[in-house]
Amino acid sequence: MTEQERIHQIIQKIGLFSASSADFIDALAAQSRIHTAQKGKILFISHDEASHFFIILKGWVKLFRETLDGAQAVVDILPQGHMFGETCIFEDNIYSSSAEAVEPLEYIALPVSFLKAEIERNPQFAFKMLGAMTSYRKQQDEELEHRTLQNAPQRIGCFLLRLADQSEQGAVTIHLPYDKTLLASRLGMQPETFSRALAKLKDATGIRVKGATIEMDSLTQLSSYSCSACSSEFPCKDLQHKKKS
Numbered sequence: 001m002t003e004q005e006r007i008h009q010i011i012q013k014i015g016l017f018s019a020s021s022a023d024f025i026d027a028l029a030a031q032s033r034i035h036t037a038q039k040g041k042i043l044f045i046s047h048d049e050a051s052h053f054f055i056i057l058k059g060w061v062k063l064f065r066e067t068l069d070g071a072q073a074v075v076d077i078l079p080q081g082h083m084f085g086e087t088c089i090f091e092d093n094i095y096s097s098s099a100e101a102v103e104p105l106e107y108i109a110l111p112v113s114f115l116k117a118e119i120e121r122n123p124q125f126a127f128k129m130l131g132a133m134t135s136y137r138k139q140q141d142e143e144l145e146h147r148t149l150q151n152a153p154q155r156i157g158c159f160l161l162r163l164a165d166q167s168e169q170g171a172v173t174i175h176l177p178y179d180k181t182l183l184a185s186r187l188g189m190q191p192e193t194f195s196r197a198l199a200k201l202k203d204a205t206g207i208r209v210k211g212a213t214i215e216m217d218s219l220t221q222l223s224s225y226s227c228s229a230c231s232s233e234f235p236c237k238d239l240q241h242k243k244k245s
Contacts, residue, residue, distance in 0.1 A: 007032050007108055010055060014083065016132060019124035024114070032110040043099040043107075050088035050095050052109040056080050059105035060177045063097045074185045077102065077177065079163055087133060089115050102177045150226070152197035153204060155187050157226030160207075164219055174214040201225075 008029040011017055017025060034057070037043065043054070046065055054061075056078060063075040063084065075097045078084055088095050089112060119126045139162075150158065163174050176183065184194035198209060205222045208215040216222055 003034055004029050004032075007034065010057075010108065011110075014055070016083070016125075016128050019122060019128060020118060021122075024118060024122075028110060028114045031114065032108055034106065034108055037101040037105040037107070039101055039103050039105075041101045041105070043101065044085070044095050046095055046098045048095050050085065050093050050112050053083065053085035053088070053112055053115065054099075055083050055108040055110070057106040057108065059107075060102035061105065061107075062100045062102050062182060064100065065097050072185075074182065077182065077186050079175075086112070086115060086129075087136075088112060089119070089129075090133070102179065102182060152187075152189055152193055153201035154226045154228070155189075156194070156197055156201050157205065157222050159183075159187060160214060161219065161223060161226060170218060172216050172219055176212045176214065178212045 008025065011025050011029055011032075017028075037059075043061070044050070058080055060080075061078045061082075061084060063078065064072045065075060066072055084099065085095060093112070115129075119129060160174055163176075164172050180194060181191045184191045187194065189197065201207060202209055205225050206216065207222060
């Protein structure tokens with residue numbers, strides 16, 4: 001399989017492009033490329049002019065902003081299958097955050113110009129883009145709620161649920177970045193708080209922690225424990241949009 005054939009197959013499976021024509025997908029795949037990056041590589045900087053958006057094939061990406069004194073505020077940590085950088089088309093064609101490879105990374109770079117052209121000629125695609133952005137905003141709103149209502153173990157559990165395939169039945173395995181300090185920052189905790197909270201989550205739900213790998217017999221107990229402090233009945237149900245959109 002050639003690189004372009006592989007890219008074509010991946011794009012076809014992304015829900016955002018389900019309303020796009022075969023010709024559009026062919027043209028987008030032809031102008032896209034697969035890249036690799038080592039841990040620590042900066043993919044783009046906040047306020048850079050945007051030329052591409054990205055799909056993660058392997059590894060993790062940290063989205064962050066820097067304060068005037070050089071401190072980092074982690075906006076999100078994205079695993080395999082997630083798309084990022086596409087919202088630049090609604091933000092004056094600049095990236096609203098910086099992106100860094102958390103682990104050795106393989107990703108597709110796709111030209112932003114194709115998104116703009118597709119929005120102009122395809123109303124269904126435009127609605128899908130707006131729907132994806134609305135879902136992400138909903139996730140951010142719920143995370144603000146979680147920091148108020150959930151204890152630290154519950155917040156970790158909710159994060160794990162977002163990474164899991166909600167349709168899976170039976171045993172589930174989740175692979176995390178090795179940098180627990182990064183995960184703690186993502187969830188608004190100090191590293192020592194994260195370690196204690198993960199131990200409490202393990203005791204409360206029966207998850208098994210093996211280094212950077214989390215194993216569980218099912219999502220049921222983790223969901224029951226983590227979601228009990230949320231205002232919505234299924235708070236994690238709609239948080240798979242970045243994988244499916």
